[in-house]
Amino acid sequence: MTDSYDVAVIGGGIVGLAHAWQAARRKLRVLLLERTLLAQGASVRNFGMIWPIGQPAGELYSLALRSRDLWLELHAQGVVEVEQCGAIHLAHHADEMSVLQEFADRRTHECLLLTPTEVTEKSTLANPEELLGGLLSPTELRVDPRTASSQIAAWLAECHNVACRFETPVIKVDVGRITAADGQNWHADRIIVCSGSDLQTLYPDVLSHSGLQLCKLQMLRTVSQPSAQPGAPHIASGLTLRHYTSFGDCPSLAAVRARIQNDSPELDRYGIHVMASQRPAGDVILGDSHEYGEDITPFDKSEIDDLMLRELQRVIRLKDWTIAERWHGVYAKHPSMPVFETVTDDGVHIVVGTGGAGMTLAFGLADRAWRQWIGDS
Numbered sequence: 559m560t561d562s563y564d565v566a567v568i569g570g571g572i573v574g575l576a577h578a579w580q581a582a583r584r585k586l587r588v589l590l591l592e593r594t595l596l597a598q599g600a601s602v603r604n605f606g607m608i609w610p611i612g613q614p615a616g617e618l619y620s621l622a623l624r625s626r627d628l629w630l631e632l633h634a635q636g637v638v639e640v641e642q643c644g645a646i647h648l649a650h651h652a653d654e655m656s657v658l659q660e661f662a663d664r665r666t667h668e669c670l671l672l673t674p675t676e677v678t679e680k681s682t683l684a685n686p687e688e689l690l691g692g693l694l695s696p697t698e699l700r701v702d703p704r705t706a707s708s709q710i711a712a713w714l715a716e717c718h719n720v721a722c723r724f725e726t727p728v729i730k731v732d733v734g735r736i737t738a739a740d741g742q743n744w745h746a747d748r749i750i751v752c753s754g755s756d757l758q759t760l761y762p763d764v765l766s767h768s769g770l771q772l773c774k775l776q777m778l779r780t781v782s783q784p785s786a787q788p789g790a791p792h793i794a795s796g797l798t799l800r801h802y803t804s805f806g807d808c809p810s811l812a813a814v815r816a817r818i819q820n821d822s823p824e825l826d827r828y829g830i831h832v833m834a835s836q837r838p839a840g841d842v843i844l845g846d847s848h849e850y851g852e853d854i855t856p857f858d859k860s861e862i863d864d865l866m867l868r869e870l871q872r873v874i875r876l877k878d879w880t881i882a883e884r885w886h887g888v889y890a891k892h893p894s895m896p897v898f899e900t901v902t903d904d905g906v907h908i909v910v911g912t913g914g915a916g917m918t919l920a921f922g923l924a925d926r927a928w929r930q931w932i933g934d935s
């Protein structure tokens with residue numbers, strides 16, 4: 559006999575978990591199917607930064623703040639550890655400081671300009687040499703991406719009766735019926751595919767015409783530093799201003815871009831902008847780079863790691879730069895949409911392509927989707 563559920567979610571990354579949680583909140587019977595033993599995709603390979611400051615003013619910023627509330631709710635319920643650490647964007651060049659000033663003047667996001675002294679009082683990582691100032695935003699959170707997904711899945715199973723099936727690759731979805739590689743079948747009234755960067759297994763026709771592109775990021779983690787600053791704010795360098803759309807229409811951004819294109823084109827070639835997040839244990843997560851489409855190979859480039867470290871050493875100070883771990887992650891990203899959401903001809907929802915903001919947006923996106931589908935929880 560085929561088991562039946564109200565909802566089946568395919569993919570146990572943060573986007574799938576978010577949709578499963580919001581369905582369970584609405585008292586629906588939920589099945590979650592994940593092909594690996596524990597989620598191993600982008601959701602466990604990231605910085606663990608919940609980063610509203612990177613989202614443009616308007617609906618996306620609101621969604622990020624809604625996600626933030628939901629992360630804090632998980633923390634309050636003892637599901638995941640969440641630090642309210644905030645973030646500081648550093649300016650080591652006059653054009654970067656101008657962007658920060660222009661951004662703060664708009665008053666669209668909660669933030670505050672800091673003097674160099676105020677920056678170094680708030681962050682022991684910030685390099686005071688040639689520092690012109692910073693922008694503090696209090697909204698950013700730190701979670702541990704290596705444990706968060708499995709903790710949320712365990713809690714959904716235990717407290718919300720979500721049926722979580724790991725090591726269960728789904729190979730076919732057809733009019734309410736789901737088939738796994740081992741031949742098991744399930745039925746669900748609503749099916750949501752959250753398959754992350756796998757654009758080939760389920761609905762390859764839809765996904766290959768979607769415009770989605772894969773992006774590979776290289777990451778580093780240092781050994782524990784001799785001292786850890788409790789609640790250390792995440793740090794973003796001036797290079798990061800090029801990356802997040804929230805700064806996109808600050809007039810001085812053109813000067814930042816032009817300087818980097820002219821002085822260090824190698825950073826643009828590999829999409830490098832640098833960020834650092836010191837975890838409570840004292841180790842620091844560092845990144846990242848962005849290689850797209852055919853530039854992606856299975857092999858990591860030491861040149862990219864060296865460039866990231868060169869740039870990081872300009873903007874942060876560490877007692878010990880020994881690298882404990884190196885890894886890469888891949889996500890799917892749409893050139894113009896913050897997420898690719900569609901409904902197939904057979905009524906299946908596909909939600910993929912959250913790019914570099916899935917940890918920040920997933921809960922807000924799922925909350926919005928379920929409100930539209932059946933209303934408030």
Ligand SMILES: Cc1cc2nc3c(=O)[nH]c(=O)nc-3n(C[C@H](O)[C@H](O)[C@H](O)COP(=O)(O)OP(=O)(O)OC[C@H]3O[C@@H](n4cnc5c(N)ncnc54)[C@H](O)[C@@H]3O)c2cc1C
Binds near residue numbers: 570601727755
């Ligand atoms: C290096 C790196 C750093 C990042 N840093 C941040 C950050 O600090 N803050 C932030 O907001 N975002 C960050 N991101 C982006 C964020 O990690 C992603 O947007 C998000 O994790 C995507 O979640 P997902 O659930 O769509 O994908 P995934 O995490 O890849 O999950 C998809 C899951 O679906 C499963 N699956 C796929 N196909 C099937 C199938 N047929 N059957 C069963 N299971 C299937 C996969 O096994 C996988 O576990 C970063 C990403 C990377 C790579």
